Amino acid sequence: MYDLVIIGGGPGGYVCAIRAAQNGLKVACVEKRQNLGGTCLNEGCIPSKALLESSHNFYNAKHHFTEHGISVNPKIDTSVMLARKDGIIKSLAGGIDMLFRKNKIDKITGTARFVSKNEIEVENNGVKTAIRSAKFVIATGSVVSQIPNVAIDEENIVSSTGALCLKKVPQELVVIGGGVIGLELGCVWSRLGANTKVLEYSDKIIPGMDDDVSEYAKKMLDAQGLEIHTSHKVLSVEKTSKNVKIEYEDIKTGKRDFVTCDVVLVCIGRRPFTQGLNLEAIGGEIDSRGFIKVDKEYKVCENIFAIGDVIPGPMLAHKAEDEGIAVADIAAGKYGHVNYNAIPSVVYTDPEIACVGLSEKALKDANIEYKIGKFNFAANSRAKAISQTQGFVKIIADKQTDRILGASIIGKEAGTLIHEISVLIEFSASAEDLSMICHAHPTLNEAIKEAALAVSKRAIHS
Structure with a gap:
């Protein structure tokens, strides 16, 4: 017993x-x-x-x-x-x-x-x-999660499990789903040389994140070689003797088309x-x-x-x-x-994407007034020195109390950097509290301090 x-x-x-x-x-x-x-x-x-x-x-x-x-x-x-x-x-x-x-x-x-x-x-x-x-x-x-009537064989039609075991780099890879798992595994094989297309049903990738974060991430990944299509509904996946054929519909226009590939990765969630x-x-x-x-x-x-x-x-x-x-x-x-408000979420693309706390949409839905501070890594000394200037830090604070309600980071080591803000959310700190903490120079963390200063329009380097 x-x-x-x-x-x-x-x-x-x-x-x-x-x-x-x-x-x-x-x-x-x-x-x-x-x-x-x-x-x-x-x-x-x-x-x-x-x-x-x-x-x-x-x-x-x-x-x-x-x-x-x-x-x-x-x-x-x-x-x-x-x-x-x-x-x-x-x-x-x-x-x-x-x-x-x-x-x-x-x-x-x-x-x-x-x-x-x-x-x-x-x-x-x-x-x-x-x-x-x-x-x-x-x-x-x-x-x-599986698409109805689509049989995953973990060879040509693969789940995330099969995508981790491909013995060779696909020439043409189609990823169904523009969420965290689809983007991460799409990046793996794209970097190794696969021509990679992403078909996402929603009107943005990483649907759970702030709109400006998703928009920036799409542009960033498009520039790296991923061909991302949002508002695309997959209608069928058919394995032929030569390849895999995916038929889809552009939700915005109603136009139907198809694409072929040697491997399709189904990543529509769990x-x-x-x-x-x-x-x-x-x-x-x-x-x-x-x-x-x-x-x-x-x-x-x-x-x-x-x-x-x-x-x-x-x-x-x-x-x-x-x-x-x-x-x-x-x-x-x-x-x-x-404390579910202090649980961070990370997407391990390059650079990484991370968020914690409440998003702008959640705050709008709850009728909570807020203010935003934003700082670009392009103005951060450490980011310049290591050639990692893509992305930004965004901090959201309560308009009345200045309490930090949420944050998003796109940039080098975002998954590590976000924890500084998680700690402050856990202890109900304000943006001013964060802005008064001395940050070592030159570090990527300084962008977080600048974003906190920007909440009250006092950023030094922008």
Whole structure:
């Protein structure tokens, strides 16, 4: 009999298990994969970042080294690139196993289904085992959303999983979906030489971000070689003997056309994975979008919790981790809390795109008056020195109180820079508070201080 059993060993699940063990609970974690780490580690965040770094190095060597006086003739060996990626996954998975041993957490391989509120059945290779626990956490994550009547074969018609394992660079690549995953993987193969088209149903890419951020990002990626088409609805995807044919409609004009390619990447989002859990046995409910309904303490019922991608909110690994920690504390009789306004989101293009807090649209919808400060990296000394002058910092503050409500950054290391603003949002700081913090010179962070000064129209270098 366990105190807590977590179903799912992804970022939310394994972090929850570790914190619960630290809290003195007897813990087990059920995971269907051999490796812990979930989609993020095995076929998502980590492998995509490994390939992004490899493709970034190749692209820089081919296009930007000469301005530094360096002459090279780079060549691609995709087998080495993929082996490096796989080695990183293996190393990190081994690290999580070590943490489980250190914290005396039982790792159970298999798929779980609820029998009752205190018992699950775990099946592995046809063998079923009953496991009892006082409390459970559902952390089964999400899976790739699919287009109806389009069969993904992970060879010519691929999901994000298949796009991480292509043995050669496609000549023609079509990405269906202009969200985070589609743009990141599109950038990987575009940098390596694939002629890449992106078809996005919405009227802008990265729909969740501010309009000016999406607009700037589209121009930036178009200039890098991605051919991005917004307001394009895919009608069909047909695999022929020679290639893949995609028929689409321009929503604005109603015109229909088609494009052919050797690989099409389907990236239209992800959906919660709850299949086979037998939620009926615990009185669990699913909402209209497929998410498990939970209360403010993440409870499905009195002794069962759910976290991460299976509940409403952004599908982010770090969001799941924070929820895992909160639930592990709640399960141990402590207080658990997540500030969703302070959770950053990052797109790992080059340069990166990051945001935190509320967007302009959200503030307008809520009738909250605000003011904006904006500063371009083109006027930042460090950005000039490293030839990374694209992008800007945008800070949004309450018009009356000056409290920072949100921010967006497009630029070098945006995913790192955004955390300075996340901390300030967490502690309800004002734009003036940020502007009064001394920032080292020359650093990219100085652009954040200038944007904060710009909120009150006092920027120094613009």
